[in-house]
Amino acid sequence: xxxxxxxxxxxxxxxxTNAGNIHAIRGVDINLPRGKTVALVGESGSGKSVTMKAAxxxxxxxxxxxxxxIFFDDGNGRVDLLMLDKKELRRRINGRQIAMVFQxxxxxxxxxxxIGDQITEGMFLHQKISSADARTKALELLNLVxxxxxxxxxxxxxHQLSGGMRQRIVIAxxxxxxxxxxxxxxxxxxxxxxxxxxxxxxxxxxxxxMGLSVIYITHDLGVVAKVADYVNVMYAGKxxxxxxxxxxxxxxxxxxxxxLLSAMPDLETDDDRLYSIPGSPPNLLHEPxxxxxxxxxxxxxxxxxxxxxxxxxxxxTHYAATWLxxxxxxxxxxxKELRARLERSRKAANIS
Numbered sequence: 001x002x003x004x005x006x007x008x009x010x011x012x013x014x015x016x017t018n019a020g021n022i023h024a025i026r027g028v029d030i031n032l033p034r035g036k037t038v039a040l041v042g043e044s045g046s047g048k049s050v051t052m053k054a055a056x057x058x059x060x061x062x063x064x065x066x067x068x069x070i071f072f073d074d075g076n077g078r079v080d081l082l083m084l085d086k087k088e089l090r091r092r093i094n095g096r097q098i099a100m101v102f103q104x105x106x107x108x109x110x111x112x113x114x115i116g117d118q119i120t121e122g123m124f125l126h127q128k129i130s131s132a133d134a135r136t137k138a139l140e141l142l143n144l145v146x147x148x149x150x151x152x153x154x155x156x157x158x159h160q161l162s163g164g165m166r167q168r169i170v171i172a173x174x175x176x177x178x179x180x181x182x183x184x185x186x187x188x189x190x191x192x193x194x195x196x197x198x199x200x201x202x203x204x205x206x207x208x209x210m211g212l213s214v215i216y217i218t219h220d221l222g223v224v225a226k227v228a229d230y231v232n233v234m235y236a237g238k239x240x241x242x243x244x245x246x247x248x249x250x251x252x253x254x255x256x257x258x259x260l261l262s263a264m265p266d267l268e269t270d271d272d273r274l275y276s277i278p279g280s281p282p283n284l285l286h287e288p289x290x291x292x293x294x295x296x297x298x299x300x301x302x303x304x305x306x307x308x309x310x311x312x313x314x315x316x317t318h319y320a321a322t323w324l325x326x327x328x329x330x331x332x333x334x335x336k337e338l339r340a341r342l343e344r345s346r347k348a349a350n351i352s
Contacts, residue, residue, distance in 0.1 A: 004034070010029060241321070278296055
């Protein structure tokens with residue numbers, strides 16, 4: 001049994017707005033095993049970023065945490081991060097133990113500070129380190145993330161660097177205090193596809209060298225297939241399917257996961273149109289009574305309108321919240337095109 005460095009238990013969050021209260025996170029459970037990579041997948045607005053911002057104390061002021069626990073275990077004991085006030089969380093945890101990489105490097109970097117000052121700022125805050133040692137470490141970090149001519153780049157400002165270089169700088173800043181967990185919130189969205197691949201390879205290489213535990217927040221299943229050990233699929237503030245990356249990609253059980261996989265571009269498909277899930281996510285100002293996905297689910301049953309499904313166990317690591325897994329539910333087959341796609345993927349990966 002793998003030991004979890006981070007465990008989120010029954011997290012429940014509401015946001016106050018002028019239109020009313022939005023119940024954005026509705027009982028989320030996520031486990032991050034030590035040294036592994038967990039992906040949070042789902043459409044925009046499903047609650048992925050909000051969930052991880054709760055762990056770092058970065059929620060907006062109108063957020064209300066109704067309940068739940070977020071346990072962080074650094075190897076010397078377990079602490080509930082929700083029990084720490086923001087000041088203590090930033091002093092003890094943020095940057096030092098848990099660091100976050102955001103999707104747009106230009107909003108993460110201060111345009112008025114040099115790259116060197118931004119990398120060393122966290123070191124001076126969290127570590128007893130001299131200016132000379134901090135500069136040496138900053139150079140090491142720039143070399144680690146693949147920045148050429150690192151000495152010169154320390155004196156540059158963000159606007160003098162390309163988008164790919166800025167994202168590498170953001171990663172270097174996140175790693176500056178040697179955290180145990182790295183949270184990557186859409187880290188490649190603002191980059192072109194060739195740079196995306198390099199950044200993903202970079203993070204994976206650094207993870208192996210430093211023994212990091214990584215959480216990816218993304219809507220891109222191509223990214224997930226490349227980096228994740230475990231996948232949590234989110235919809236309308238809930239985890240609706242979780243499993244290993246192979247279980248989610250080769251044996252998905254929730255109709256929403258089927259839709260996400262079907263929407264991935266595929267050169268070998270017989271269909272000349274790209275699939276999209278019909279409809280839109282529900283408005284959580286008016287919380288759905290039953291299954292939040294039922295209005296978009298062509299396999300929905302009457303019970304989906306009355307009651308939210310529990311998590312049904314498929315294997316020791318694979319669970320899905322859909323009434324289709326109930327013993328009394330009618331047998332539903334995977335959509336034909338998706339089944340053919342999964343079979344092609346299995347053959348390509350040599351999975352029987």
